[in-house]
Amino acid sequence: MEKQQVKTILKSVVIIAILLIIVFGLRAQSVDIGGVPNELKSHYVDENGLPYFSEMDSYFNYRMTENYMDHGxxxxxxxxxxxxxxxSYFPSGRAVGDYQPMIAYVTSFLYGIINMFQEMSLLEVAFWTGAIVSSLAVIPTYIFTRRITNDYGAIAASLIVVLGPNYISHTFAGFFDTDMFNITLPLFFILFFVEALKTDKLSYRIIFSLLAVASIALYSLSWTGYMFYVAVMVLVMIVFFVLCFYFNIEILEPFKNYGNKLEWLINQKELFATLIVLVVGLIGLLLAVGVGGIIEGITGLTGGFTLQAGAADVWPNVLISVAEMQIPNLVTGGLVGSFLANTGGVVNGVGGIVCLFGxxxxxxxxxxxxxxxxxxxxKGDTAKPHKSKRKATSVRTEQKRFSVSLKDIGSFGSTDEINKSKRHTVLYLSLFFVWIVSSAIAVTQGTRFIQVLVVPMGICAGIFVGYAVDYVKNNVDNDKVLLLIAVIASILIALPITQIAYGLDNAMTIGLVVLVILLAISAIVIYAKKSIKDSDVSIKKALVVVLITLALVSPTVCGAFQTTAATVPGSSDPMWFAMDYVKENSTNDTVIISWWDFGYLFQVASDHPTSFDGGSQTGDRAYWVGKSLTTSDYAQSKGILQMLATTGSNASMLLSEYTGSNVTAVHALDETLGKSRSEAQKILTSKYNLTNDQAKAVVKQSHPSNPNNVSFVLSSDMIGKAGWWSYFGSWNFDTLNSTNYQYYMANDYVPIKQNTQGNITILNESGIIYQAVVNRGKNGTNETTAQMETIWDNNRSKIDLNGTEYNPLKASNLICIENSYLTVNKTLNKDGNYTLYLLGSGDDYTAILMDNNLKDSVFTRLFLLGGIGQDTFELSNMQDGVSVWTLRDGSSNSDDAGSQ
Structure with a gap:
């Protein structure tokens, strides 16, 4: 290896090391949980001072890793x-034999390495693993892009890809999920595969092909969607061969040039490399995930396009309620927003409109x-030039690098050079076109897939930077043009800084200062009398190319900074303390039931099973848990909870078998779960035509005689999620759709003295304020009254449309609870669809507006009103924003215990 090559490699190593420090440093910033006010931060860290995980899947992965390290x-x-x-999914539990184990393997490996030097708990190692592994994506991104363009382009691509909004938001410190592998391993696969297609040496072709297989095999242990990249590369090669034949590019030589077909096959480099990857890859995947894993991966490609389906079989599909499964906007934030990088839109997710333009x-x-x-x-001859005329190694190396520009066209010395350039051009065109289109199609199934799209888009944006840098170096000599480019680039650099909402107290000022400084430096350097030469590029051009690079990466870097600077853990002390209470004060047969979001945390913190969590989002649980929250029938809610905690889905499956219909089974259970066993049995025989034996068998499962204990957990976050749990709990099994119902809560308490009027803002949206106008009477009387009205935010005047008051949130009922006593419960307007709750403590009042369908729901009566007026549920523990309820014995559906 020549000295210049060593220098080139060392330079790349240094650049990669610096990039690793940058991207890891931004991810590590999340440990400061900057999105939490300083006075509250102590509530968001555990007893060892470590922030709670940022999302709940992390707790499942942590528990699986703990299982693996404990018993293998x-x-x-x-x-x-x-x-x-x-x-999970108690009482039946669920199989985890197909759990993607790479996250546990890597974390346990890091745990072993780190604890060789210092003591660190598994929880701490897990906290940092995502930030470490995801940062390593710099390596394949830089190498792959550098093989196409220059250092500037490779640096830009690395930052845009590895700090992409939808990637860093799932891979910063404290986010322990499989997303950490979703760029590193696929990019190694594509890097090695492309190198296998390009290399002229058979030994390299085999080595790169095997490395590609190893990469995708490892990825198959990391994410169920690994087959996406296999499919992409198969499509790439199909498009590649079609284009080559269409443009008469020689990729397959005649058989007659070789002694036998095997010799011919070995020398057809693209075809041979493709076959190696497919054949050896199939063997590797069989060893890694088995036949079942391969079949699941293939079916998952088509199954991915059903993620937005409203129903799974007849049951509602909870996945449509998951934020990252929502269909993304194209762009968010208007004109200025289109230049920013964030998770709000597709264009924002790939680095902003400038990157898209590139x-x-x-x-x-x-x-x-x-x-x-x-x-x-x-042009020219093909003879090897004399040694004295050969170019330096560094120059030859750059010439070997594929160029996307057109400047080398017309300077080829042989037909082989032309053919090679054509093949490489078709290869990269096929790769990026298929990769981008396939990823864009995936994005239609949810925002989480933007992190897949940002990889080819980010690399192309990096290539654009390299192309622009080369163009400026070789073609732009006019100082006015250089200054114009510098001004535009400086604006693009400063704009994202001015928009940082978290992490910088004076972002606008800092951004403007940066702009002024960059403009001043640009003017001074470009119009300096003497141009300081650096190699064959003047310092003024060096400055401009640096500004171009920064302009493309500024939105992504600023977006990444804001994401980790605004981190808020997914849980806090009240939730953890509530689970501590359950752990210490519950029997072994206690099952925790709540909406699915915190299920994984409940399992770790309480060491008790749950009925519903992030791994059981399809099937019957969403309906039954949603129903237990939405119904106004306490007995029915209790019956649902006891059934889920004790026999799970057995009653539903048995009824489906007897009636031949899942829908009929649901209707039968809906009607009987709030009834006694004897009543339920009579209904099943008389209305649903079950035999006595069949009815007894069903009731044995739906009304268990010795039910497990239940901890029913309700929390403040469920207020904002009411639209979803009410949607699923009100699911119409005949039409397979539903309606969601909402709570609107005031953010603050408003002082309202006796016999005075006060206004409580409940919602401020699109310049319109929806407020409760309260006329307070005397304490302990029923004189307090209130009504909803809408006013313009800018002038506080009432909104009239054609002479009619605009009031879409008109309240039909008013309920007032003052100092823990119900003082008002009356009808306001029969035309309204909402109920207004006023909650007063002393002279301070707040308000909750809710759809009438939620007025008497179990959630409203338990969580918002403290369980007044019922004796089915008992409050066992109360934390700030979290309440734990248990079921009282002896209520409606527990009679005739021996009837079974």
Whole structure:
């Protein structure tokens, strides 16, 4: 290896090391939980001062890793040789034998390495693992892009890809999920595969092909969607061969040039490399995930396009309520927002509109290059030049680098050079076109797939930077043009800084200062009398190319800074303390039931099983838990909870078998769960035509005689999620759709003295204020009254439409609770669809407006009103924003216990 090559490699190593420090440092910033006010931060860290995980899947991955390190397999036990998790989907539990184990393997490996030097708990290692592994994505991103463009482009691509909004928001410190692998391993796969297609040496071709197989095999242990990249590369090669044949590019030589077919096959480099990857890859995947894993991966490709379906079978599909499964906007934030990077839109997610513009230019240039190459002719001779005329190694190395520009066209010395350039052009055009289109299609199924799209888009944006840098170096000599480029780049650098909402107290000022400084430096350097030469590029051009690079990466870097600077843990002390209470004060048969979001945390913090969590979002649980919250029938809610905690889905499955219909089964259970056993049995025989034996068998499951204890957990976050749990709990099984119902809560208490009027803002949206106008009477009387009205935010005047008051949130009922006593419960307006709750403590009042369908719901009566007026549920523990309820014995559906 020549000295210049060593220098080039060392330079790349240094650049990669610096990039690793930058991207890891931004991810590590989340440990400061900057989105939490300083006075409250102590509530968001555990007893060791470590912030709680930022989302709930982290607790499941932590528990699986703990299982693996404790007894060598995932889950609590084994059923028929398969790992089985008894903490989830209780009482049946669920299989975790197909759990993607890479996160546990890597974390346990890091745990072993770190504890060789200092003591660190598994929880602490897990907290940092995502930030460490995801930062390593810099390596394949930089290498892959540097093989196409220059250092500037490779640096830009690395920052845009590895700090992409939808990637860093799932991989900062405290986010312990499989997303950490979603760029590193796929990019290694694509890097090695492309190198196998390009190399002229058979040994390298085999090595790179095997490395590609190893990368995708490892990825198959990391994410169920690994087959996406296999499908992408298969499509890439199909498009590649079609384009090559269309443009008459020689990729397959005649058989007659070789002694046998095997020799011919070995020398057809693209075809041979593809076959190696497919054949050896199939063997590797069989070893890694088995036949079932491969079939699941293939079916998952088509199954991914059903994520937005409203129903799974007849049951509602909870996945449509998950934020990252929502269909994204194209762009968010208007004109200024289009220049920013965030998770709000597709354009924002790939680095902003400037990056998108760069990607389109690169794709167009690839197409233009291909058509230009098709008509190029050989110039010069093909003889090897004399040693004295050969160029330096560094120059030859740069010439070997594929160029997306058109400047080399017409300077080829042989037909082989032209053909090679055509093949590489078609390869990259096929790769980026198929990759981007496939990723864009995936994005239609949810925002989480933007992190897949940002990889090819970010690399293309980096290529654009490299292309722009080369263009400026070689073609722009006019100082006015250089200054114009510098001014535009400086504005693009400063704009994202001015928009940082968290982490910088004076972002606007800082951004403007940065702009002024950059403009001043640009003017001074460009119009300096003497141009300081650095190699063959003047310092003024060096400044401009640096500004171009920063302009493309500024939105992404600023967006990443804001994401980790605004981090708020997914839980806090009240939730954890509530689970501590359950752990210490509940029997072993206690099952925790709540909406699914905190299920994984409940399992870790309480060491008790749950009925509903992030792993059971399809099937019957969403309906039954939603129903237990939405219904106004306490007996029915209790019956649902006891059934889920004790026999799970057995009653529903048995009824489906007897009636031949899931829908009929649900209707039967809806009607009987609030009834006694004897009443339920009579209804099943008389109305649903079950035999006595069948009815007894069903009731044995739906009305268990010795039910498990239940901890029913209600929390303040469920107020904002009411639209979803009411939607699923009110699911119409005949039409397979539903309606969601909402709570609107005032943010603050407003002082309102006796016999005075006060206004409580409940909602401020799109310049319109929805407020409760309260006329307070005397304490302990029924004189307090209130009504909803809408006013303009700018002038506080009432809103009239054609002479009619605009009041879409008109209240039909008023309920007032003053100092824990119900003082008012009356009808206001029969035309309204909402109920207004006033809650007064002393002279301070707040308000809750809710859809009438939630007025008497179990959630409203328990969580918002403290359980007044019922004796079915008993408050066992109360924390700030979290309440734990248990079921009282002896209520409606527990009679005739021996009837079964």
């Amino acid at each position: 397999y995932f889950g609590d036990t084994k059923v028929n040789g398969t790992g089985w998790d008894m903490h 990607v389109l230019i690169v794709l167009y240039t690839f197409v233009q290059r291909l058509f230009r190459l098709n008509s190029v002719k050989v």
